[in-house]
Amino acid sequence: MRVLITGGAGFIGRALSKALVAAGHSVSVLDNLLTGDASSLPPEVEFYQGDVRDVPLLWTLLQGVDCVYHLAARVSVPESVLYPREYNEVNVGGTVALMEAMRTVGVRRVVLSSSSTIYGDQPSQPLHEGMWPNPPAPYAVSKVAAEYYLFTLGSLYGITTVALRIFNAYGPGQPIPPSHPPVIPQFVQQALRGGSLVVFGDGTQTRDFVYLDDVVRALVLAGERDQVDHRIINIGSGRETSLNHLVELIEEATGRKANVLYNRGRSGGVHRMVADISLARDLLGWTPRAGLSDGLKRLLREDPRFSR
Numbered sequence: 001m002r003v004l005i006t007g008g009a010g011f012i013g014r015a016l017s018k019a020l021v022a023a024g025h026s027v028s029v030l031d032n033l034l035t036g037d038a039s040s041l042p043p044e045v046e047f048y049q050g051d052v053r054d055v056p057l058l059w060t061l062l063q064g065v066d067c068v069y070h071l072a073a074r075v076s077v078p079e080s081v082l083y084p085r086e087y088n089e090v091n092v093g094g095t096v097a098l099m100e101a102m103r104t105v106g107v108r109r110v111v112l113s114s115s116s117t118i119y120g121d122q123p124s125q126p127l128h129e130g131m132w133p134n135p136p137a138p139y140a141v142s143k144v145a146a147e148y149y150l151f152t153l154g155s156l157y158g159i160t161t162v163a164l165r166i167f168n169a170y171g172p173g174q175p176i177p178p179s180h181p182p183v184i185p186q187f188v189q190q191a192l193r194g195g196s197l198v199v200f201g202d203g204t205q206t207r208d209f210v211y212l213d214d215v216v217r218a219l220v221l222a223g224e225r226d227q228v229d230h231r232i233i234n235i236g237s238g239r240e241t242s243l244n245h246l247v248e249l250i251e252e253a254t255g256r257k258a259n260v261l262y263n264r265g266r267s268g269g270v271h272r273m274v275a276d277i278s279l280a281r282d283l284l285g286w287t288p289r290a291g292l293s294d295g296l297k298r299l300l301r302e303d304p305r306f307s308r
């Protein structure tokens with residue numbers, strides 16, 4: 001296959017590029033390097049720096065492409081509250097631009113990396129794909145809209161479409177931006193440095209943490225399998241972990257007792273999140289391989305920032 005990965009220089013995109021190159025596919029990446037880093041892409045990848053909304057550029061890059069993995073997005077929930085217009089323009093506008101360009105060039109398949117944040121607070125767990133979205137922030141709204149555009153334009157243009165709702169991915173190379181970093185790399189870094197781990201709320205809020213390699217395997221399968229057209233598929237571990245328990249597992253993996261501070265005045269966000277992953281099993285033949293305890297140990301081994 002010849003594939004194009006938008007946002008392919010990002011955390012998930014780099015790992016996906018490596019997996020697709022290793023499987024013998026021909027891979028191009030389009031990324032504006034807002035947060036991405038193209039320096040560690042495999043040498044076989046053709047890298048293009050540019051914006052996913054640049055339709056003429058897309059016409060060129062889409063020639064001969066069999067499948068697009070659409071990962072390019074603004075990805076910070078708190079930032080989306082400050083800049084909702086920007087999130088709408090990139091995450092929704094970028095998806096529409098891509099679908100339009102795919103129609104013009106005649107590309108037949110696209111996999112969208114959507115997000116579990118779409119669910120928000122729900123009356124029951126585990127979260128399954130049929131639940132009505134309850135997006136708590138503009139980032140989540142932008143992913144709901146991107147899904148709708150994907151499926152509607154896909155039907156109108158005859159393009160096979162599938163959206164993976166990825167839960168909390170973690171693994172080597174995940175950025176740790178100074179503001180609002182993802183919880184796992186931030187806590188691991190703090191634990192190793194002997195700093196404080198700040199938990200918002202009381203730490204009973206739960207999340208579903210899924211290892212990077214498992215996410216990548218699901219994306220690859222979504223680009224290959226039949227009978228996924230028009231489907232939304234959860235990609236999580238299927239395990240519910242409270243932040244308090246995450247801290248214990250990080251202490252175990254790092255061998256360090258953490259200094260935990262609770263900021264009870266600040267909301268811990270959505271109270272519970274755990275994925276129902278039966279559809280991923282049935283449609284993709286996918287089940288997660290890495291449990292959180294082992295995944296954290298692998299992260300410490302494989303991410304040079306955490307080597308001791």
Ligand SMILES: NC(=O)c1ccc[n+]([C@@H]2O[C@H](COP(=O)([O-])OP(=O)(O)OC[C@H]3O[C@@H](n4cnc5c(N)ncnc54)[C@H](O)[C@@H]3O)[C@@H](O)[C@H]2O)c1
Nearest residue numbers: 007010011012032033034035036051052072073113166169
């Ligand atoms: N990491 C997670 O836990 C997670 C969970 C759910 C969904 N997702 C989705 O998976 C995708 C990849 O996420 P990630 O964690 O690798 O984030 P990331 O920020 O590392 O990757 C996003 C990439 O998109 C690029 N980009 C941003 N705006 C662009 C634009 N206008 N044009 C071209 N490129 C642009 C960035 O430079 C970056 O390389 C995103 O769509 C994200 O919403 C991630």
